[in-house]
Amino acid sequence: MPATAVVQDTKLSLLDAAEALIAEHGLAGASMRAITSRAGTNLAAANYHFGTKEELARAVIARHFGPVNAERLRLLDEAEREAGVGAPRLESLVRAFVGPVVRFGQELPDRGRHFAQICGRAMTQPEPVLRESLLGELAEAIRRFRAAFTRALPDLPIEELLWRIHFMVGAMAHTIAGTQLIEEVHGDVLDTRDVDGIVERMVRFLSAALAAPISETPAPEKG
Amino acid sequence: MPATAVVQDTKLSLLDAAEALIAEHGLAGASMRAITSRAGTNLAAANYHFGTKEELARAVIARHFGPVNAERLRLLDEAEREAGVGAPRLESLVRAFVGPVVRFGQELPDRGRHFAQICGRAMTQPEPVLRESLLGELAEAIRRFRAAFTRALPDLPIEELLWRIHFMVGAMAHTIAGTQLIEEVHGDVLDTRDVDGIVERMVRFLSAALAAPISETPAPEKG
DNA sequence: ATAGGATTCAAACGAACGTTTGATTCAAGC
DNA sequence: GCTTGAATCAAACGTTCGTTTGAATCCTAT
Numbered sequence: 301m302p303a304t305a306v307v308q309d310t311k312l313s314l315l316d317a318a319e320a321l322i323a324e325h326g327l328a329g330a331s332m333r334a335i336t337s338r339a340g341t342n343l344a345a346a347n348y349h350f351g352t353k354e355e356l357a358r359a360v361i362a363r364h365f366g367p368v369n370a371e372r373l374r375l376l377d378e379a380e381r382e383a384g385v386g387a388p389r390l391e392s393l394v395r396a397f398v399g400p401v402v403r404f405g406q407e408l409p410d411r412g413r414h415f416a417q418i419c420g421r422a423m424t425q426p427e428p429v430l431r432e433s434l435l436g437e438l439a440e441a442i443r444r445f446r447a448a449f450t451r452a453l454p455d456l457p458i459e460e461l462l463w464r465i466h467f468m469v470g471a472m473a474h475t476i477a478g479t480q481l482i483e484e485v486h487g488d489v490l491d492t493r494d495v496d497g498i499v500e501r502m503v504r505f506l507s508a509a510l511a512a513p514i515s516e517t518p519a520p521e522k523g
Numbered sequence: 524m525p526a527t528a529v530v531q532d533t534k535l536s537l538l539d540a541a542e543a544l545i546a547e548h549g550l551a552g553a554s555m556r557a558i559t560s561r562a563g564t565n566l567a568a569a570n571y572h573f574g575t576k577e578e579l580a581r582a583v584i585a586r587h588f589g590p591v592n593a594e595r596l597r598l599l600d601e602a603e604r605e606a607g608v609g610a611p612r613l614e615s616l617v618r619a620f621v622g623p624v625v626r627f628g629q630e631l632p633d634r635g636r637h638f639a640q641i642c643g644r645a646m647t648q649p650e651p652v653l654r655e656s657l658l659g660e661l662a663e664a665i666r667r668f669r670a671a672f673t674r675a676l677p678d679l680p681i682e683e684l685l686w687r688i689h690f691m692v693g694a695m696a697h698t699i700a701g702t703q704l705i706e707e708v709h710g711d712v713l714d715t716r717d718v719d720g721i722v723e724r725m726v727r728f729l730s731a732a733l734a735a736p737i738s739e740t741p742a743p744e745k746g
Numbered sequence: 747a748t749a750g751g752a753t754t755c756a757a758a759c760g761a762a763c764g765t766t767t768g769a770t771t772c773a774a775g776c
Numbered sequence: 777g778c779t780t781g782a783a784t785c786a787a788a789c790g791t792t793c794g795t796t797t798g799a800a801t802c803c804t805a806t
Contacts, residue, residue, distance in 0.1 A: 329551055343786095348782090421648070426547060462709050463724045470695070474646075477647040489681060509735075512731030566794080566796095567753095568753075570795065
Protein backbone atom coordinates (compact mmCIF):
# COMPACT_ATOMS: atom_id res chain seq x y z
CA MET A 301 0.00 0.00 0.00
CA PRO A 302 2.78 2.46 -0.65
CA ALA A 303 0.79 4.88 -2.75
CA THR A 304 -1.98 5.30 -0.21
CA ALA A 305 0.48 5.66 2.63
CA VAL A 306 2.37 8.37 0.81
CA VAL A 307 -0.82 10.21 -0.02
CA GLN A 308 -1.94 10.06 3.58
CA ASP A 309 1.43 11.34 4.63
CA THR A 310 1.12 14.34 2.36
CA LYS A 311 -2.43 15.14 3.44
CA LEU A 312 -1.62 14.70 7.10
CA SER A 313 1.52 16.78 6.81
CA LEU A 314 -0.52 19.53 5.21
CA LEU A 315 -3.16 19.36 7.92
CA ASP A 316 -0.52 19.45 10.66
CA ALA A 317 1.32 22.34 9.06
CA ALA A 318 -1.87 24.29 8.44
CA GLU A 319 -3.00 23.71 12.01
CA ALA A 320 0.26 24.94 13.46
CA LEU A 321 0.56 27.99 11.24
CA ILE A 322 -3.09 29.03 11.52
CA ALA A 323 -2.76 28.77 15.29
CA GLU A 324 0.39 30.82 15.26
CA HIS A 325 -0.43 33.47 12.68
CA GLY A 326 -4.17 33.27 12.10
CA LEU A 327 -5.85 32.13 8.92
CA ALA A 328 -4.98 35.22 6.92
CA GLY A 329 -1.42 35.18 8.20
CA ALA A 330 -0.81 31.56 7.31
CA SER A 331 0.10 31.60 3.64
CA MET A 332 -0.21 28.55 1.46
CA ARG A 333 3.46 28.88 0.73
CA ALA A 334 4.38 28.72 4.38
CA ILE A 335 2.00 25.81 4.97
CA THR A 336 3.23 23.72 2.07
CA SER A 337 6.83 24.55 2.86
CA ARG A 338 6.42 23.41 6.46
CA ALA A 339 4.66 20.28 5.24
CA GLY A 340 7.61 19.51 2.99
CA THR A 341 5.61 19.72 -0.22
CA ASN A 342 4.50 22.47 -2.56
CA LEU A 343 1.58 24.66 -3.53
CA ALA A 344 0.12 22.45 -6.22
CA ALA A 345 -0.03 19.43 -3.92
CA ALA A 346 -2.11 21.35 -1.41
CA ASN A 347 -4.43 22.52 -4.10
CA TYR A 348 -4.61 19.01 -5.51
CA HIS A 349 -5.70 17.53 -2.19
CA PHE A 350 -7.86 20.30 -0.76
CA GLY A 351 -8.91 22.47 -3.67
CA THR A 352 -8.72 25.81 -1.93
CA LYS A 353 -7.27 27.32 1.20
CA GLU A 354 -10.75 27.58 2.68
CA GLU A 355 -11.34 23.87 2.33
CA LEU A 356 -8.01 23.16 3.94
CA ALA A 357 -9.06 25.31 6.87
CA ARG A 358 -12.37 23.49 7.11
CA ALA A 359 -10.53 20.17 7.15
CA VAL A 360 -8.32 21.44 9.97
CA ILE A 361 -11.36 22.26 12.08
CA ALA A 362 -13.23 19.08 11.25
CA ARG A 363 -10.36 16.72 11.97
CA HIS A 364 -10.35 17.13 15.74
CA PHE A 365 -13.52 18.93 16.65
CA GLY A 366 -15.79 16.05 15.76
CA PRO A 367 -14.15 13.66 18.23
CA VAL A 368 -14.07 16.37 20.91
CA ASN A 369 -17.79 16.93 20.57
CA ALA A 370 -18.46 13.23 20.54
CA GLU A 371 -16.59 12.94 23.82
CA ARG A 372 -18.63 15.81 25.22
CA LEU A 373 -21.87 14.09 24.34
CA ARG A 374 -20.59 10.78 25.69
CA LEU A 375 -19.84 12.38 29.04
CA LEU A 376 -23.22 14.05 29.00
CA ASP A 377 -24.93 10.72 28.35
CA GLU A 378 -22.92 9.15 31.14
CA ALA A 379 -23.82 11.92 33.57
CA GLU A 380 -27.50 11.63 32.71
CA ARG A 381 -27.43 7.85 33.05
CA GLU A 382 -25.75 8.04 36.43
CA ALA A 383 -28.24 10.64 37.62
CA GLY A 384 -31.17 8.37 36.85
CA VAL A 385 -34.51 10.15 36.86
CA GLY A 386 -33.23 13.33 38.45
CA ALA A 387 -31.06 15.94 36.79
CA PRO A 388 -27.30 15.37 36.83
CA ARG A 389 -25.20 17.43 39.17
CA LEU A 390 -24.27 20.79 37.75
CA GLU A 391 -20.57 20.01 38.12
CA SER A 392 -20.95 16.93 35.95
CA LEU A 393 -22.54 18.95 33.16
CA VAL A 394 -19.90 21.64 33.28
CA ARG A 395 -17.16 19.03 33.34
CA ALA A 396 -18.68 17.28 30.36
CA PHE A 397 -18.87 20.57 28.49
CA VAL A 398 -15.48 22.09 29.15
CA GLY A 399 -13.46 19.02 29.99
CA PRO A 400 -12.95 17.43 26.56
CA VAL A 401 -12.01 20.61 24.76
CA VAL A 402 -9.63 21.83 27.47
CA ARG A 403 -8.19 18.39 27.97
CA PHE A 404 -7.67 17.74 24.29
CA GLY A 405 -6.27 21.20 23.85
CA GLN A 406 -3.63 20.93 26.50
CA GLU A 407 -2.54 17.36 26.73
CA LEU A 408 -1.19 16.68 23.25
CA PRO A 409 2.25 18.20 22.97
CA ASP A 410 1.75 20.40 19.90
CA ARG A 411 -1.27 19.57 17.80
CA GLY A 412 -3.71 19.81 20.66
CA ARG A 413 -2.47 23.19 21.74
CA HIS A 414 -2.56 24.52 18.22
CA PHE A 415 -6.03 23.19 17.64
CA ALA A 416 -7.28 24.57 20.93
CA GLN A 417 -5.94 27.97 20.05
CA ILE A 418 -7.77 27.87 16.73
CA CYS A 419 -11.02 26.74 18.38
CA GLY A 420 -10.83 29.32 21.10
CA ARG A 421 -10.40 32.08 18.59
CA ALA A 422 -12.65 30.76 15.86
CA MET A 423 -15.96 31.75 17.39
CA THR A 424 -15.16 35.45 17.47
CA GLN A 425 -12.98 35.43 14.38
CA PRO A 426 -13.77 37.78 11.50
CA GLU A 427 -13.25 35.13 8.83
CA PRO A 428 -16.55 33.28 8.50
CA VAL A 429 -14.87 30.05 7.38
CA LEU A 430 -13.62 29.00 10.77
CA ARG A 431 -16.64 30.26 12.68
CA GLU A 432 -19.12 28.49 10.45
CA SER A 433 -17.20 25.23 10.52
CA LEU A 434 -17.05 25.34 14.28
CA LEU A 435 -20.66 26.29 14.81
CA GLY A 436 -21.78 23.62 12.39
CA GLU A 437 -20.00 20.92 14.33
CA LEU A 438 -21.10 22.41 17.63
CA ALA A 439 -24.81 22.71 16.88
CA GLU A 440 -25.98 19.41 18.32
CA ALA A 441 -23.86 19.74 21.45
CA ILE A 442 -25.28 23.20 22.06
CA ARG A 443 -28.82 21.85 21.80
CA ARG A 444 -28.21 18.91 24.10
CA PHE A 445 -26.38 20.90 26.74
CA ARG A 446 -28.90 23.71 26.65
CA ALA A 447 -31.61 21.19 27.51
CA ALA A 448 -29.49 19.58 30.21
CA PHE A 449 -28.66 22.88 31.88
CA THR A 450 -32.31 23.89 31.73
CA ARG A 451 -33.20 20.76 33.68
CA ALA A 452 -30.35 21.20 36.14
CA LEU A 453 -31.25 24.84 36.81
CA PRO A 454 -35.04 24.84 36.67
CA ASP A 455 -35.45 28.09 38.60
CA LEU A 456 -33.39 30.11 36.16
CA PRO A 457 -35.27 32.16 33.55
CA ILE A 458 -34.32 31.11 30.05
CA GLU A 459 -32.71 34.46 29.25
CA GLU A 460 -30.54 34.31 32.32
CA LEU A 461 -29.51 30.75 31.51
CA LEU A 462 -28.57 31.55 27.93
CA TRP A 463 -26.49 34.53 28.99
CA ARG A 464 -24.72 32.41 31.57
CA ILE A 465 -24.00 29.73 28.99
CA HIS A 466 -22.62 32.49 26.78
CA PHE A 467 -20.35 33.66 29.60
CA MET A 468 -19.28 30.08 30.23
CA VAL A 469 -18.37 29.53 26.60
CA GLY A 470 -16.38 32.74 26.76
CA ALA A 471 -14.40 31.71 29.79
CA MET A 472 -13.67 28.38 28.16
CA ALA A 473 -12.76 29.77 24.75
CA HIS A 474 -10.54 32.42 26.24
CA THR A 475 -8.77 29.88 28.41
CA ILE A 476 -7.91 27.50 25.61
CA ALA A 477 -7.04 30.29 23.20
CA GLY A 478 -4.99 32.29 25.64
CA THR A 479 -2.43 29.89 26.97
CA GLN A 480 0.30 32.08 25.62
CA LEU A 481 -1.44 35.10 27.08
CA ILE A 482 -1.56 33.75 30.59
CA GLU A 483 2.08 32.81 30.29
CA GLU A 484 2.92 36.35 29.28
CA VAL A 485 0.88 38.04 32.00
CA HIS A 486 1.59 35.87 35.02
CA GLY A 487 3.31 32.79 33.74
CA ASP A 488 5.69 32.97 36.67
CA VAL A 489 2.96 31.79 38.99
CA LEU A 490 0.62 29.57 37.01
CA ASP A 491 1.29 26.16 35.53
CA THR A 492 -0.52 25.83 32.24
CA ARG A 493 0.37 22.15 31.88
CA ASP A 494 -1.68 20.90 34.82
CA VAL A 495 -4.65 20.00 32.65
CA ASP A 496 -6.70 18.22 35.30
CA GLY A 497 -6.15 21.11 37.66
CA ILE A 498 -7.30 23.66 35.10
CA VAL A 499 -10.41 21.65 34.30
CA GLU A 500 -11.35 21.30 37.96
CA ARG A 501 -10.73 24.99 38.59
CA MET A 502 -12.99 25.83 35.68
CA VAL A 503 -15.63 23.40 36.88
CA ARG A 504 -15.70 24.99 40.34
CA PHE A 505 -15.67 28.50 38.92
CA LEU A 506 -18.37 27.91 36.33
CA SER A 507 -20.63 25.73 38.49
CA ALA A 508 -20.79 28.44 41.12
CA ALA A 509 -21.39 31.02 38.44
CA LEU A 510 -24.19 29.12 36.74
CA ALA A 511 -25.87 28.51 40.06
CA ALA A 512 -25.57 32.10 41.24
CA PRO A 513 -28.70 33.52 42.89
CA ILE A 514 -30.74 35.62 40.55
CA SER A 515 -31.32 38.76 42.55
CA GLU A 516 -29.00 38.89 45.49
CA THR A 517 -27.85 42.22 44.16
CA PRO A 518 -31.01 44.36 44.03
CA ALA A 519 -29.92 46.39 40.98
CA PRO A 520 -27.54 49.12 42.06
CA GLU A 521 -29.42 52.39 41.77
CA LYS A 522 -32.40 52.28 39.51
CA GLY A 523 -34.89 50.31 41.51
CA MET B 524 -8.85 77.15 12.44
CA PRO B 525 -9.90 75.51 9.21
CA ALA B 526 -6.63 73.67 8.58
CA THR B 527 -6.56 72.02 11.96
CA ALA B 528 -10.20 71.08 11.67
CA VAL B 529 -9.66 69.52 8.28
CA VAL B 530 -6.64 67.60 9.50
CA GLN B 531 -8.57 66.37 12.48
CA ASP B 532 -11.35 65.37 10.16
CA THR B 533 -8.99 63.30 8.05
CA LYS B 534 -7.31 61.67 11.02
CA LEU B 535 -10.61 60.97 12.73
CA SER B 536 -12.14 59.63 9.56
CA LEU B 537 -9.18 57.30 9.18
CA LEU B 538 -9.47 56.14 12.78
CA ASP B 539 -13.20 55.54 12.43
CA ALA B 540 -12.80 53.69 9.16
CA ALA B 541 -9.92 51.59 10.48
CA GLU B 542 -11.88 50.77 13.63
CA ALA B 543 -14.91 49.64 11.67
CA LEU B 544 -13.00 47.59 9.13
CA ILE B 545 -10.63 45.97 11.63
CA ALA B 546 -13.66 45.03 13.70
CA GLU B 547 -15.40 43.59 10.68
CA HIS B 548 -12.57 41.87 8.85
CA GLY B 549 -9.69 41.68 11.33
CA LEU B 550 -6.43 43.55 11.07
CA ALA B 551 -5.04 41.48 8.22
CA GLY B 552 -8.33 41.64 6.36
CA ALA B 553 -8.66 45.40 6.61
CA SER B 554 -6.56 46.73 3.76
CA MET B 555 -5.24 50.25 3.74
CA ARG B 556 -7.07 50.77 0.48
CA ALA B 557 -10.39 49.81 2.03
CA ILE B 558 -9.71 51.94 5.09
CA THR B 559 -8.72 55.06 3.18
CA SER B 560 -11.54 54.57 0.73
CA ARG B 561 -14.09 54.35 3.54
CA ALA B 562 -12.51 57.40 5.15
CA GLY B 563 -12.93 59.34 1.92
CA THR B 564 -9.24 59.93 1.41
CA ASN B 565 -6.33 58.01 -0.06
CA LEU B 566 -3.37 55.85 0.77
CA ALA B 567 -0.77 58.57 1.01
CA ALA B 568 -2.83 60.57 3.49
CA ALA B 569 -3.01 57.61 5.84
CA ASN B 570 0.69 57.07 5.57
CA TYR B 571 1.29 60.78 6.08
CA HIS B 572 -0.65 60.87 9.33
CA PHE B 573 0.16 57.48 10.81
CA GLY B 574 3.32 56.29 9.11
CA THR B 575 2.46 52.63 8.89
CA LYS B 576 -0.56 50.40 9.16
CA GLU B 577 0.69 49.11 12.50
CA GLU B 578 0.75 52.58 13.99
CA LEU B 579 -2.74 53.21 12.72
CA ALA B 580 -3.85 50.05 14.50
CA ARG B 581 -2.12 51.18 17.68
CA ALA B 582 -3.89 54.50 17.46
CA VAL B 583 -7.22 52.73 17.08
CA ILE B 584 -6.60 50.81 20.29
CA ALA B 585 -5.25 53.77 22.22
CA ARG B 586 -8.05 56.15 21.31
CA HIS B 587 -10.75 54.52 23.41
CA PHE B 588 -9.01 52.07 25.66
CA GLY B 589 -7.28 54.71 27.73
CA PRO B 590 -10.55 56.35 28.81
CA VAL B 591 -12.14 52.97 29.46
CA ASN B 592 -9.32 52.00 31.77
CA ALA B 593 -9.41 55.38 33.48
CA GLU B 594 -13.09 54.81 34.17
CA ARG B 595 -12.30 51.37 35.55
CA LEU B 596 -9.75 52.78 37.94
CA ARG B 597 -12.09 55.61 38.91
CA LEU B 598 -14.80 53.11 39.84
CA LEU B 599 -12.24 51.05 41.72
CA ASP B 600 -11.13 54.11 43.70
CA GLU B 601 -14.75 54.94 44.42
CA ALA B 602 -15.48 51.42 45.63
CA GLU B 603 -12.44 51.40 47.87
CA ARG B 604 -13.30 54.82 49.27
CA GLU B 605 -16.86 53.76 50.03
CA ALA B 606 -15.66 50.57 51.68
CA GLY B 607 -13.45 52.51 54.11
CA VAL B 608 -10.95 50.36 55.96
CA GLY B 609 -12.49 47.05 54.91
CA ALA B 610 -12.36 45.50 51.47
CA PRO B 611 -14.99 46.60 48.95
CA ARG B 612 -17.79 44.22 48.13
CA LEU B 613 -16.88 41.71 45.47
CA GLU B 614 -19.74 42.86 43.29
CA SER B 615 -18.37 46.39 43.27
CA LEU B 616 -14.97 45.21 42.10
CA VAL B 617 -16.43 43.06 39.34
CA ARG B 618 -18.70 45.89 38.27
CA ALA B 619 -15.78 48.29 38.15
CA PHE B 620 -13.78 45.82 36.08
CA VAL B 621 -16.30 44.69 33.51
CA GLY B 622 -18.75 47.59 33.56
CA PRO B 623 -16.82 50.27 31.67
CA VAL B 624 -15.67 48.07 28.83
CA VAL B 625 -19.04 46.38 28.33
CA ARG B 626 -20.90 49.63 28.72
CA PHE B 627 -18.65 51.53 26.35
CA GLY B 628 -18.75 48.67 23.91
CA GLN B 629 -22.49 48.43 23.68
CA GLU B 630 -23.94 51.86 24.19
CA LEU B 631 -22.39 53.84 21.36
CA PRO B 632 -24.25 53.05 18.18
CA ASP B 633 -21.34 51.94 15.97
CA ARG B 634 -17.93 52.96 17.20
CA GLY B 635 -18.36 51.40 20.59
CA ARG B 636 -19.45 48.09 19.21
CA HIS B 637 -16.60 48.02 16.74
CA PHE B 638 -14.09 48.92 19.37
CA ALA B 639 -15.43 46.35 21.79
CA GLN B 640 -15.16 43.68 19.14
CA ILE B 641 -11.54 44.60 18.54
CA CYS B 642 -10.75 44.62 22.26
CA GLY B 643 -12.47 41.34 22.89
CA ARG B 644 -10.50 39.68 20.16
CA ALA B 645 -7.21 41.47 20.60
CA MET B 646 -5.95 39.55 23.59
CA THR B 647 -5.99 36.19 21.84
CA GLN B 648 -5.19 37.52 18.39
CA PRO B 649 -2.20 36.19 16.49
CA GLU B 650 -1.00 39.62 15.41
CA PRO B 651 1.14 40.96 18.24
CA VAL B 652 0.35 44.60 17.45
CA LEU B 653 -3.12 44.66 18.89
CA ARG B 654 -2.31 42.38 21.82
CA GLU B 655 0.70 44.39 22.88
CA SER B 656 -1.12 47.69 22.61
CA LEU B 657 -3.95 46.37 24.70
CA LEU B 658 -1.78 44.77 27.35
CA GLY B 659 0.32 47.90 27.58
CA GLU B 660 -2.70 50.05 28.33
CA LEU B 661 -4.13 47.39 30.62
CA ALA B 662 -1.05 46.82 32.76
CA GLU B 663 -1.84 49.23 35.56
CA ALA B 664 -5.46 48.19 35.79
CA ILE B 665 -4.43 44.56 36.04
CA ARG B 666 -2.08 45.36 38.89
CA ARG B 667 -4.61 47.42 40.81
CA PHE B 668 -7.45 44.97 40.40
CA ARG B 669 -5.27 42.00 41.22
CA ALA B 670 -4.48 43.64 44.55
CA ALA B 671 -8.10 44.56 45.17
CA PHE B 672 -9.35 41.04 44.45
CA THR B 673 -6.66 39.61 46.68
CA ARG B 674 -7.94 41.74 49.55
CA ALA B 675 -11.57 40.93 48.80
CA LEU B 676 -10.91 37.18 48.66
CA PRO B 677 -8.26 36.64 51.31
CA ASP B 678 -8.90 32.93 51.68
CA LEU B 679 -8.19 32.17 48.04
CA PRO B 680 -4.72 30.86 47.15
CA ILE B 681 -2.99 33.15 44.70
CA GLU B 682 -2.97 30.55 41.93
CA GLU B 683 -6.68 29.99 42.25
CA LEU B 684 -7.32 33.74 42.20
CA LEU B 685 -5.23 34.31 39.09
CA TRP B 686 -6.93 31.51 37.24
CA ARG B 687 -10.31 32.90 38.22
CA ILE B 688 -9.32 36.35 37.02
CA HIS B 689 -8.24 34.74 33.78
CA PHE B 690 -11.62 33.05 33.43
CA MET B 691 -13.35 36.33 34.25
CA VAL B 692 -11.40 38.19 31.58
CA GLY B 693 -12.37 35.45 29.17
CA ALA B 694 -16.04 35.71 29.88
CA MET B 695 -15.85 39.46 29.48
CA ALA B 696 -13.77 39.42 26.31
CA HIS B 697 -15.95 36.80 24.70
CA THR B 698 -19.09 38.72 25.59
CA ILE B 699 -17.97 41.99 24.06
CA ALA B 700 -16.38 40.32 21.06
CA GLY B 701 -19.23 37.97 20.36
CA THR B 702 -22.27 40.14 20.10
CA GLN B 703 -22.79 38.95 16.56
CA LEU B 704 -22.22 35.40 17.71
CA ILE B 705 -24.91 35.45 20.35
CA GLU B 706 -27.27 36.99 17.84
CA GLU B 707 -26.56 34.14 15.44
CA VAL B 708 -26.90 31.35 17.99
CA HIS B 709 -29.91 32.46 20.00
CA GLY B 710 -30.60 36.03 19.04
CA ASP B 711 -34.29 35.27 18.98
CA VAL B 712 -34.35 35.18 22.77
CA LEU B 713 -31.68 37.56 24.01
CA ASP B 714 -31.58 41.32 23.78
CA THR B 715 -28.02 42.47 23.23
CA ARG B 716 -28.91 46.13 23.60
CA ASP B 717 -29.86 46.00 27.27
CA VAL B 718 -26.43 47.10 28.43
CA ASP B 719 -27.24 47.56 32.09
CA GLY B 720 -28.90 44.19 32.15
CA ILE B 721 -25.88 42.49 30.60
CA VAL B 722 -23.52 44.16 33.05
CA GLU B 723 -25.59 43.12 36.05
CA ARG B 724 -25.92 39.57 34.76
CA MET B 725 -22.17 39.41 34.36
CA VAL B 726 -21.63 40.87 37.83
CA ARG B 727 -23.87 38.23 39.41
CA PHE B 728 -22.31 35.44 37.36
CA LEU B 729 -18.71 36.45 37.97
CA SER B 730 -19.10 37.39 41.63
CA ALA B 731 -20.49 33.99 42.44
CA ALA B 732 -17.75 32.39 40.39
CA LEU B 733 -14.93 34.30 42.02
CA ALA B 734 -16.31 33.51 45.47
CA ALA B 735 -16.80 29.82 44.75
CA PRO B 736 -15.70 27.47 47.54
CA ILE B 737 -12.30 25.99 46.87
CA SER B 738 -12.87 22.31 47.49
CA GLU B 739 -16.56 21.57 47.50
CA THR B 740 -15.85 19.08 44.76
CA PRO B 741 -13.30 16.68 46.24
CA ALA B 742 -11.55 15.94 42.92
CA PRO B 743 -13.60 13.40 40.98
CA GLU B 744 -11.67 10.16 41.00
CA LYS B 745 -8.01 10.53 41.78
CA GLY B 746 -8.15 11.44 45.48
C1' DA C 747 0.20 89.38 -2.48
C1' DT C 748 3.28 85.82 -1.63
C1' DA C 749 6.54 82.60 0.30
C1' DG C 750 6.60 78.22 2.76
C1' DG C 751 5.25 74.49 5.39
C1' DA C 752 1.38 71.31 5.91
C1' DT C 753 -1.65 68.42 3.63
C1' DT C 754 -3.73 65.78 -0.19
C1' DC C 755 -3.59 63.52 -4.48
C1' DA C 756 -2.96 60.07 -8.61
C1' DA C 757 0.30 56.92 -9.92
C1' DA C 758 3.62 53.60 -9.45
C1' DC C 759 6.88 50.45 -6.67
C1' DG C 760 8.33 45.76 -5.33
C1' DA C 761 6.73 42.00 -2.71
C1' DA C 762 3.56 38.47 -1.42
C1' DC C 763 -0.72 36.38 -2.08
C1' DG C 764 -3.99 32.17 -3.89
C1' DT C 765 -4.45 29.64 -7.77
C1' DT C 766 -3.35 27.39 -12.27
C1' DT C 767 -0.62 25.19 -15.71
C1' DG C 768 1.93 21.55 -18.05
C1' DA C 769 5.57 18.47 -17.51
C1' DT C 770 7.36 14.69 -14.64
C1' DT C 771 7.46 10.84 -11.47
C1' DC C 772 5.71 6.63 -9.65
C1' DA C 773 3.20 2.26 -8.72
C1' DA C 774 -0.13 -0.85 -10.39
C1' DG C 775 -3.03 -3.54 -14.33
C1' DC C 776 -3.25 -5.89 -18.58
C1' DG D 777 6.78 -3.61 -21.39
C1' DC D 778 3.56 -0.44 -22.24
C1' DT D 779 -0.37 2.16 -20.67
C1' DT D 780 -3.03 4.50 -17.22
C1' DG D 781 -4.20 7.45 -13.66
C1' DA D 782 -2.91 9.42 -9.32
C1' DA D 783 0.43 12.36 -7.24
C1' DT D 784 4.12 15.72 -7.17
C1' DC D 785 6.87 19.28 -8.98
C1' DA D 786 8.90 23.98 -10.71
C1' DA D 787 7.26 27.89 -12.83
C1' DA D 788 4.20 31.32 -13.96
C1' DC D 789 -0.54 33.56 -13.80
C1' DG D 790 -3.08 37.78 -12.42
C1' DT D 791 -4.36 40.20 -8.27
C1' DT D 792 -3.81 42.63 -4.09
C1' DC D 793 -1.01 44.13 -0.54
C1' DG D 794 1.72 48.17 2.23
C1' DT D 795 4.50 51.72 1.08
C1' DT D 796 6.71 55.46 -1.62
C1' DT D 797 7.09 59.14 -4.90
C1' DG D 798 6.67 63.80 -6.73
C1' DA D 799 3.54 67.08 -8.12
C1' DA D 800 -0.54 69.76 -6.81
C1' DT D 801 -3.26 72.10 -3.38
C1' DC D 802 -4.45 74.30 0.77
C1' DC D 803 -3.87 77.34 4.87
C1' DT D 804 -1.01 80.57 7.58
C1' DA D 805 2.14 84.17 8.43
C1' DT D 806 4.78 87.71 6.67
